[in-house]
Amino acid sequence: MSSAVDQLTALSADEVVTHSFVRDVPLPSGGVLALVTLDNGRDHKRPSTLGPATLVELSATLDGLRARASRGEVQAIAVTGKPYFLAAGADLSKVSQIPSRDVARELARLGHSTLSKLHDAGVPTFVFVNGLALGGGLEIALHADYRTVDSSAAAIALPEVFLGIVPAWGGAWLLPNLIGIENALKVVLENPLKNNRTLKAAQALELGIVDVEFGPAAFLEDSIRWADGVVAGRTKVARPNVPGKIERAVKWGAAISIARKSLESRIGTVARSPWVALDLLEAARNTDRATGFAAEDEALAELVSGDQFHASMYAFDLVQKRAKKPAGAPSPDVARKVGKVGVVGAGLMASQFALLFVRRLQVPVVITDIDQARVDAGVERIRGEILQLAEKGRISGDESNRLTALVTGTTDLADFADADWVIEAVFEELGVKQEVFANVEAVVSETTVLATNTSSLSVEQIGARLAHPERLVGFHFFNPVAVMPLIEVVKAPATDEATLSTAMVTAAALRKNAVITADTPGFVVNRILAKLLGEAMHAVETGTPFETVERATAPFGLPMTPFELLELVGLTIGAHVLDTHHAAFPGRFFASDGLHRLAEHGRVFERDAKGRRKGFDKKAVALVAGEGTPLTDDELRRRIEDGLAEEVGRMLDDGVVAAAEDIDLCLVLGAGWPFQMGGVTPYLDRVGASERVRGRAFHDPLVVGPEHTVRVPA
Secondary structure, X not given: OOOHHHHHHHHHHHOOOOEEEEEEEEOOOOOEEEEEEEEOOOOOOOOOOEOHHHHHHHHHHHHHHHHHHHOOOOOEEEEEEOOOEEEOXXXXXXXXXXXXXXXXXXXXXXXXXXXXXXXXXXXXXXXXXOOEEEOHHHHHHHHOOEEEEEOOOOOEEOOHHHHOOOOOOOHHHHHHHHHOHHHHHHHHHHHHHOOOOOEOHHHHHHHOOOOXXXXXXXXXXXXXXXXXXXXXXXXXXXXXXXXXXXXXXXXXXXXXXXXXHHHHHHHOOOOHHHHHHHHHHHHOOOOOHHHHHHHHHHHHHHHHOOHHHHHXXXXXXXXXOHHHOOOOOOOHHHOOOOOOEEEEEOOHHHHHHHHHHHHHHOOOEEEEOOOHHHHHHHHHHHHHHHHHHHHOOOOOHHHHHHHHHHEEEEOOHHHHOOOXXXXXXXXXXXXXXXXXXXXXXXXXXXXXXXXEOOOOOOHHHHOOOOOOHHHEXXXXXXXXXXXXXXXXXXXXXXXXXXHHHHHHHHHHHOOOEEEEEEOOOOOOHHHHHHHHHHHHHHHHHOOOOHHHHHHHHHHHOOOOOHHHHHHHHOHHHHHHHHHHHHXXXXXXXXXXXXXXXXXXXXXXXXXXXXXXXXEEOHHHHHHHOOOOOOOOHHHHHHHHHHHHHHHHHHHHHOOOOOOHHHHHHHHHHHOOOOHHHOOOHHHHHHOOHHHHHHOOOOOOOOOOOOOOOOOOOO
């Protein structure tokens, strides 16, 4: 069998290599700076990445430059990137093909050995961060002696934890020893776990990741001039965030302890990469460089060979590729132009709609309600949100004024006459929505698109009183509207291509990801959640303790327990969703009288003054608890897994969406299903539920790591 090195090299056969181009730049004070430019030869749509062949070439390039430095031929070495990019990190297409733990370890070692050649090179080394620098791209910079940054750089980050791995080319050891443990925790853990938040150049400078910032107009020239000052000794670099003895002795351990408690309360213990990263950051306090890098090698080997990384890559591919080419979407050429938007309602949800539409579409938006007081309050709320955006610097003063002028309110539906798009945000009652659209249709043109935000009602029934039901489409947002990236676009039987196309084009203009679903109860997200929540409530109503339900569902890796989710969405809304699904599918979904009682009571948990849960509310437990034989953790988990596998299978058989990938995309974007689980279908395959229920997996081959063993079905 070939060695791990040979297997790693074999992955490079079709790699898009990022080449290392060298040119000598005379320094103003004398001598030569050898400038390495990383460039994959592609345009701005394909950022430079770092695969095995790229690292081997860069390693040889740096060897040559170090040899020249030893002969006195160059006085400094610098690395920069092609326009707009330093590097977008490791070539994930290659990482996901790694066949074993040993090969994964070899990739980590190759990264370390290559990038470490920027350290102790015999001359000062620099990285000019001229644009996006993610993961391994940022780690290149961390290995150098000095760093400059272009103020217009799109993003700077170590996003590895978001993808189920850890910074393993030096980042987990170098960063805390450069900027301190608290800052490093923010970059390595906190930001990735906040939907992969990245840093701007000014933030990287403030944290101490880079030493100086220059504008884009003359970034390279300014960086070379600054480097000349460092080489000549005129420029002294201060790094106040480098940890001293007190931080290492006292603050480091305290910060790690706080981070551990925060992680456990926020994400639990299922996701591996955040905990592995935290261990690496803790160990970086008192280990030397070689020991820290060796620990990173082992961490990457463990994670890359496991299921969570491969599930993360599956989810990442869904979000990066499938979401951008929605299955079943008609040609955008038949979409109607939206030049004015009407919003029925002036409450909180309606205000969120109006703010999003006016910000993204930059067109007039008019809201309406049953009386002027509500309309005025809604308009004031929207304009207040616009003002806050300006105060936070997220929009300019001019844009704030322009958006404010575009938002108006009315009690007269006749003001919708020239609207191209009307969306409702009224009570989730069929009769109310039918009446709203009948009234709207009477005043708008025959081509106006009518959109309903219903979460569970039949779009076809909502349009039953319309003369032109073909212009009605479901447009289901998730709360909070500004944050959640998913819209379920519901195609009713009568919805025509122009309406569906307009909905998809509009969703993209709103910077949302849209998935087309059939007109069926709960569509995708609420149907899956209704199954999960219904099983949870049925368990406690038939004798299973609340605590057992939470333990049984913990391996799903969800961001919150079923009962926390019910409190978040609202107990009354949860009860309505379960009722709707039970009415539609009485043999498969449970209604819950206990949930209605909880809704009247108003809570499930006891909470402290800051809203943190202290335990289950005793009265809530008493209101729900019923008689029966308690299920064990494993019994309940298997019941839920098999129930989900059955429901997902039925959804696919019935054509609710085009493929299993669309169900997972909806759950990742609309329900916060963790990347490291890959959505629901890879998980159900891994635990054997799809095989038990359907006799086959949802995916062939399974979405698993190279060292996976499927749980044996009982």
